Amino acid sequence: MNTPLLSIQGLTKAYPGVVANDDVSFDIAEGEVHALLGENGAGKSTLVKMIYGLVKPDSGTMTWQGNAFAPAEPRAARGSGVAMVFQHFSLFDALNVAENVALGMENPPPMRDLAKRIKDVSENYGLPLDPDRTVGDLSAGERQRVEIIRCLLQDPKLLIMDEPTSVLTPQEVEILFQTLRKLKSEGTSILYISHKLEEIRTLCDHATILRLGKNVGECVPAQTSARDMAEMMVGDTLQTPTRTAQDGGEVVLQVDDLSAASGNPFGTSLKNISFSVSAGEILGLGGVAGNGQDELLAALSGELLTAATAVTIRGDAVGNLGPNQRRGIGTLAAPEERLGHAAAPNMSLVENALLTGAIRQDLTKKGFVNWKGATEFADQIISEFDVRTPGSDRAARALSGGNLQKFVIGREVLQDPEVLIVNQPTWGVDAAAAAAIRQSLMDLAAKGAAIVVISQDLDELMEISDRFGALNEGRLSELRPTSGLTIDEIGLMMGGSHGMHVAGEETVEQEASA
């Protein structure tokens, strides 16, 4: 066998209180697509940061084409041929594509040459991109293309991609995979980080699985079942949420021709949205991030006021009622952003329990707060939702993302809502906690609540929702029963492919689902 492109031997990195990587070893061969698989917090990010020179390992060595490799900073790593596409884009909205690319280069060529090179590379790899367009106007998929092209211009030998598909529609994912396969055929190695097992099975040659910072196994994804990989990743048999579909409940939440301007200048306005949810039903709303999800949640929770009749609950017009008035009639919500929106970071869990629980849990008397009651409510959330924390007096920011999410969801579920709207209920949450959160939503539906789940995780929506719809530029697609929906149909509902097409193939038509 040839010398591997990159060989990692015994890398260890500890942070105060946690060992992020513990004696991790694996090889990446030339021209190989290597998957790095693991739950949130398994140490994937720390590992790639070491490869990219952002973090220095405590011990262990790396060799690059047989030579010792210890990049002190990302520039050194880039010099050796490592390029990385981060999960969160680092682009300036106000600049155009070429300017953004130039900002990420060591010695950017003159703008005119650069624009031509961007065009060449993008056409070559099937990632069409106009160098003169302003980044603020691009879709998430197109922004990712800017990042990828920025990397490709460096002629990398190893391309690291951190959760690249989380912002893409299924069609866009397929185009990305075509590009990655083309790169691979040209000899570029790819380190592909994800926790989406099916993607890894279709794309990757080899997978390394991390759990709690340790390398717990390797496999050839194509020959391993998704379930086996998941169990390696979680280290336990996975509990799949179960529910029995319900139908025939009376309509509880009715949204009728809801239009609202976003409160945020970069937000998406809601346009003529109509749907209804019955008691016991879970409606799943998918869509690429930034297509009106936040605004829809705000309009339903009462943060964004609309015409009274645009939102009705059991026949009562509530569109002009604020959050607390809606809580009074049993409509609760859990926003996507945990810190700063669903919870106040510097305040204790007791205070955060009071934040939305004051009305329904009857925690105030003539305006005076019943702190004992609030503490009991917080403790109840902590015990019933298995929130790992030393106590309810802790600040919300001290909790890990998954634990805080359990707290946020638990806080609403335990208030026995008649209508619950959640946005991204399991974003950044480990598989076990995600399963628990989904199960609690399904149990709540079984008790007769009407639930709207907004999520970018299609698997999640397919698993728990009865009907599915997608948001695209503030509009809602037709709603369809979840059972029997194919991934292609979902992709079309989500707004097609945002104009992407694969090199040398016919353009995938962008069309709204009719």
Place this chain on the structure above:
Amino acid sequence: MIQLEKRPQPSRFWSLFTPVIAVIVTMIAGGLLFAALGKNPIEAIRTIFYDPLFGEFSFYYRPQLLVKGGPLILIAIGLSLGFRAGIWNIGAEGQYILGAICGAAVGLAFYPTESVFIFPLMILAGLLGGMLWSMIPALLKVKFGTNEILVSLMLVYVAEQLLASMSLGLLRNPDGHGFPGSRNFQDYPSGHNTEILAGTGLHWGVAAAFIAVTFAYILLNKHILGFNIRLTGEAPRAARFGGVNPTRLTILCMGISGALAGLAGLFEVSGPSGQISIDFNVGYGFTAIIVAFLGRLHPIGILLAGLLMALTYIGGEIAQANLGLPAAAIQVFQGMLLFFLLALDLLSNFRIRLAVKGAA
């Protein structure tokens, strides 16, 4: 290399002790400053901090502590509520002046009638005057999105002009032989803010300050409104989600801080100062901002900080008189206190770690 590391949980120890450390560091830096001016630093520090309390003439200075601390505390309590919610009323000085003008005008209108109802009416007028003046930046903010910092600050200068006009025109003492300034309330028992206990400096304004401290403490710790104020300052989006109406909260916080500043102005003009004059205001409205932060926006902290600030004022005056320290040096000294407090505030949320370069 020194690194700052965010604490997972704000440190209780440091949030309680940073004010103490800030005072000590201020003493050291201030001492250096006084030494550079050619004064004996130890004597200067002693004159500022010790003499007013325990020195030879402390019988005179101790009541002054309440007289000077009272308005500072009263104004700072009002400001702290807004500051906690991220509403920055910087114009308490203007609201203080307007409270004084309105309250005094009501009192003077009744002169020389004697009645027990006059002083309460003056209090009400002072409160309303300060509140209405603060409603200008509040309403402009909620209606047109203007910046309350700028508007409230600029209104201070408008208020000062108004004060000059009043003391030279409408409210000028008709029996004052043409001198600027209103009648003196010391000569008008029904309108005079007397000492409740003679010789202690404890006038009605000081009592009002203590009441304000108590109410603010209960509001912030026991009442949902206080919770909403803190929540809005910590996380505005979460506050909205929690059902807080930001418009209403802005008006409320600005109104309370304006009303308390107006009260402080009325108590001052009808008591220690005695009359409306061009320069009866001595910057309490601005110093109260320092007091509010020195007290960490906490009612009890503000009580202590107000007394400490009053001490540096009185001590500073003694030092000016006895040691010949320039007034500017005293102001620098007071400024240092705020500076060090804010700098050390970092320690309650961060810890300092000495790290070998490259190891992290």
